[in-house]
Amino acid sequence: MNKLLVVAVLLALLAVSAESFRMPRQAKDEEGPLTQLCNTVKSYYSGAVNTVSDYVETIKGFKLEEKAKNLYTDTTTILSTYNSILQDQIYHLLTSKQ
Template sequence: MNKLLVVAVLLALLAVSAESFRMPRQAEDKEEGPLTKLCNTVKSYYSDAVNTVSDYVETIKGLKLEEKAKNLYEETTTILSTYNSIVQDQIYHLLTSKP
């Protein structure tokens, strides 16, 4: 009786585990309609454009233009502040000078 029970349990486990190993059905290949082809084409063009722009951005970052622009701004503001001080001083002396 015990052997029969063990065989029945093993057979049940085998049936349950075999059910979980079923192969999924393969989807039938459907032909693409014109709208699907158009959407896929637009998606591919969009992804190509995004990749190209990303490459350009990486190239621009490689040129360190941001750092050069920052340095140019700092130099320009330093020079302009110097000339601004000179002009302010001249206007002050012009207005406060006694005739």
């Protein structure tokens, strides 16, 4: 158990010391026109995606799907009632002449 603890501590120290030897990347001083164009397109694309995502989240917040289901249910209930009334009126029109 003690050997395992010593090995773990040594590995942790090795990892910390190895991380300190990393050299930072050096960026190019000049960007070409193709790189600038690609960066511009990427920024416009990410802006458009973020805007659409915001709109979708806003629409989900309105609970439109639930409202549409309620509207459909209410409409079919009302139409079935009026349909029954209309059928009854037609039936009485046809049977009263006999």
